[in-house]
Amino acid sequence: MKTYFPPKAIPSSIRVCDSNLDGTPQVNLLLKDYTDRMVSEPDPENHFMFYLTPADVLSNNPIKDPENFSPNPFPNRIWVLVENLSGCYTLPSTIDFIINSSVPIMKDTFLLEQCDEANDGKEILNLNQFENQIHNSKTANFSYYPTLADLNNNVNEIVSPTSYQYDNIVHPPVIFVKVEETGYCPALVKININLKNTPIFELPAYYFCPGVGIRIEPDLSYLLPKSYTWKNPAGEIISKDSYIDNIKTEGKYSLTITIDNGCEYTEYFDIIAYEVPVITQLLGTGANSYQIIANGSKKILYSMDGINWQASNIFENIPPGPVTFYVRFEDSKCLGIPKKGLSVKINNVITPNNDGYNDQWSFHNLDVFQDQPSNLKIYDRNGILIHEQSSTTRFIWNGQYNGRVLPTSSYWYIMTLPDKVLSGWILLKNRN
Template sequence: MTFLSPIVLNNAVLNTCDKNFNLNETFQLSDAVAQLFIPAQNTEPLSAMTITYYLSAADAALGNPANQIGNTMTTNVSTVTVWVRFQSNTTGCYSIASIQLNTYFPPKAITTTISVCDENLDGSYEVNLLNYTSSMVNIPNAMNAFSFYLTQQDAQNGVNAIANPSNYSAQPFPTQMWVKIQNILGCDDMTIINFVFGTKLTLQNAGPFPLDNVCDAGDDGIENVDLTQFMPQMYPGANVTFAYYSSMAELNAGTNAIVNTTVYLFNQNTGSSTVYVKVSVPGFCSEKAEIKLSLKKPPFFMIPEQYFCPEGSFTYTANIQGYNIVSYVWKDPNGNTISNAATVKGIKVAGIYSLTIVSDNGCSYMATMEVKHFDVPVIQNISITGGICTVFATGSKTILYSIDGIIWQGSNLFNGLPEEIITFYVKYENEECIVKHQEVVLDINNTITPNGDGRNDRWIVKNLQIFGGKMTNAKVFDRYQTLIFEQNTNTKVNWDGTIAGRPVPTASYWYVITLPNGKVFTGWLLVKNID
């Protein structure tokens, strides 16, 4: 079995313009052949085909000669569909397709007047002609194509059409031009467009407005500013819009409008110091205003680290150069205000202090001051043995020792000290910070005679107030280890040589004194009583 090649056809459309507006147009159906039959799609040539026309697809499929229509078709409605049959003279195979016959009325152009403005404020008027096409024709139609010309002759000849109707600008700007409206080729109309120049908006104040009330808090030339604060001064009326640009070129182009106008990040180091504002109100041509930006300089300063002796205090005065300072607030590490002057006195605690100042331009600045102790020796222990006092101190440098803070020695040993409260001093060689520590050399009497003569009647160990409110414990035992006296005191040990109000026998007794610092003193105490 052999299959014959089909005849490939495409549906066709024929359009005509009814310039008489009577819906009585004649079509030559053979004008559609070039759309219907594409030689490259077929194996047989067009010359091998018999072409006939019909009013219905059914008639075309049957190919009945009695139902054929001629090559000429006159219509009385806007759209008519007829059918065509292509039949091979060689094989007898055939195909059918449709021909749509469309009749169009020419568009009716209407003379239009357009108000033009210099909307991009570059000194030249511009207009988007395509925004007004609906007013240029009596019945808008998606098939209408609009072409614009500067002369009537160009419009009639269809030459030198304006290339950029969506953004037309000229200097000088014409007072009129012509528009040609066409729905299909040869079906058109044209008319005049008249231009009038719009009324420019009158601003109450175009500036430049000085935006100079913002302090450069970070002293880096960068701050957020509110550009919108001048809107009521520019134009106080209704239906107004403001667009902000960082350059005039961007305003002219309508690009890169500032978005965050209330918190505009202004950089006076790199950015423009002028912001351009486009002010627009319906019915008027836009106008321009300007804002000049500058930041107020804060009273910037720094305070170096400060050192003082651990047991001392110091005073610091802030010397701020180049500014007229109207306010000072010093705060300690806990946030408490400690001074409202340039000078802060009596600093005794290490830590981070802050100083906030305000200059006469209203700008403030806060700096911190870190306060540290000088490195000093540390007294670890004082040993008193057999009348010799040894001061044990540690440090990173050569340490000097003293018991009066005046005469200093390199040795940490002291002999022959009085039995009383003694202040020991240490410091680094060639430095001023002194560390002191009090120690008591106990005066412990080893004999009492409680006979009522007023001399040596009581066993007293004094100077125990050196430990503040901490208690010293004193005990006295007989030779049988019986506790016969005990006292806790923060001032002095005081025993009258009795037990329960009765004199103890003459004998040697053992005492134990325990100081709050953990040191323990022991020894024999002779009590001589008259038995």
Template structure:
């Protein structure tokens, strides 16, 4: 056991040695009386009337006190000197920080006023400093730092010693605790101010870790370099409150452990910080978004009653000006300071910095609106003058309109429908309120004017129905077809918008597009709104009219032009003008060349209609050849070969014509072939052709019918030769084209019934072979 104690003492010694090498510990003197602590240390000024000072604490040690005077000895501790109140011997507060269980004693009692103020129980080891003071001003404060050994491990999640700065008017019962977080009623403690507490391994506490609480006010954990012997501390905090000058108050500063005497805490009070102060309020700065609005005055008030008889000196930018009052009304920026003679030997002083916003420059203006029923009441879009009112300033807020300046200044009864506002009176004004980012406002008047400028009635704006449907609907380019006629003779700079009805024109809703197709056939009335900037100059009706033009017989036509001829193209008479694609201007032209021709006719409304003509060349065909397929009985055919540019039909007898140049199933004989132009340009030169065939049998019995076997029309091929054979190939007869034929004999003898063969050598070199029957 002794060995362990020695080791602990050794490490304490080493820690102290390290601290001495790196930081300066505070010094503590615990021999000061209560009066000395209050009057000479905490107040240390003739400006505070204090009395009845009492200090209590540490009743068990006999020679050491839990209160005292401290000095930072030029070290890093934030306060140079002050009063120390702790829950163990104040001498133990000297640095460096050494982790230990602390001091105190279970017989050292707590404080019931502290418990009542904080709503806690079981306090022990209380140290109390009390005194009375008479307020000379309406505001007191003092600066302090809370330090504690509870800032270890996970203790801030579970425990906190209690302390309070209590004040009450003398001879009253209820205290107010001034040791709270700024702007709240939360007491300052290690539980209410700490950073993130990470989980502690093997911890036996109920809560092992917890998130940060008001970490901004946490000053930091202490080490062996700390000037005080506490695990952690807050930043410098201020306890402050309003009081009534001339009244006497009782102050009780108290700190105590809660539940046990270990892990002690202390409160360090800055020397000289408890003084009567003058509260002029916060600085009014642009940077903190609370400057004074341009043109406004600001009352700088010490809030000290005249009955106290104080004297005052006022300064602006360190230059004194005459004013012996408890308040001053500032009208310009500067640093203002007041010095108040509280007693013959006490002067309290305070200053405030005042900045002003820039002037909000607005424009009074007017807004004209047309009155379609001439009753002096119309619908105004107030927002159209927003930019004019704000002088095009982009850094200003929205424009809000009111019916009276009083309402605008009081910010009550705004116009809720500024885009569709109906004036209540003829020549009424409304008032615009515009604020900047500092909520400063200025005001502008907007005069509402009824405009009823007379506009001459326009002739109907006409156009022609040219979309091919002839339904009385057509597109109008309102900007080019209508606007120039609307604004002729009017002041320069006007613009024109178009609407279907006067109400839409008045409220500028449902504006028509520039390219507008009428929605009522043939004739429709629309409304133009003539604008001069945001002002309505006039609203006037515009009649738009669609002329239809659909003359008869204007379908496309096709004409045939025979070669080396001319035709006339004609359109109906009765139009105001004609223009052919050839440049001609009559209703008839003569053309000698094929192609497409058009004529544009114009009626007396100026509408046009175009008729198209297709002129196609045609002509007489030339037969270049005729292909004959013969000697095939029922399959004999004629195929006509031709040239030409026309549309043709064909004939082999000059009477019947067909579209096909091929004729099938042709009987043997002589044919005169024709090609005829269907378009009426005429017949070709006829072409003579023969179709040959042979009889399949003959009966040479001298009955005058079928007694001779011959090939019809062979005489038209005079260079042809015909040979007849029996079945054994014996030549029986040789004939030429001029011979009449074969009578069925050989050397004068009649041949018997049988089949016989022939060879026909045509003059064109073609050879035809076949056989036929001889029947007796």
């Protein structure tokens, strides 16, 4: 026959944590590590009963679920009664609870502000960004939950906190973080979320007449812009004002505005040149007449001053000197790129007698053809070339050939200009 001696309960202590951060510690009183410290001689046949107060001991009112002990408020001390299989026991003893220290954190509340790019309440957030500011440790573990109830019940943990798909209609504006570190009780941190309004706007395509600068100044005052940044198609900043001016180049431009909350929005828009006729050729049909050759998809009008227009592309009896030709479509005010020509009047007499009058033959205004050279050839009656000159400015002939004064006679010229060829005679009169 086995003899049973009453087990002796002894004072003990248990370190506890609020593991699920619901405000109340949780403890399994029947863990062997704990029960072995509650008796002088541990025995697997011992039976443990726990009581909140000495009165509960006297009335035999034990704690109903010692494996999930989590009363609120949580007591500092409870009582334990240990008996063996034969029902023998001694006086109850005490169990003191020691609340373990929580993970030391530097700050328990953070504000995550991010611009709502579409102003739809949805953004992808990086919740991890505050970890070094919460508890700077390589061994700490951070768990994120959309609600405190989820954290308390260890459900719905956010599995991708670096790319959390937040929706302010579905999710509360607070994220709850459980911070765990070996040797400490977990700590609770809150991340408040604020999606900031983005200054979204739209710009149309803008059209301009080629060669005429356009000014663009959209009214965005309702967005209360703090700054403007305009960029050209090459991505270069061209203005920090509320407008851009004198834009003459087609392409895709952008405008970025920033408002006081730090959010910005960039709108891309096209600047397009209106279609205009293109002068492909000025055809000099005579010394004082031109035919304008131009291409375009609609009916073209022609002008020599940009004011008076005609449907015919032929101009005659043009006053001598430089002339500028203009084209436009009948239904548009936009002008095509103008082109310059030269109406010619030639002095046919040269008297190189050093009297200050007609001492040399000259022809000016060749610069209207810009860098295109013109050519002059002068022949005597026998067809001998006695003078040749190419120039982009003017022709000059002093009536000599290789430094020798030529006799009085008629001489023939061929003048080749970029838009026509002219020929005629020059009378050279000398004293001989």
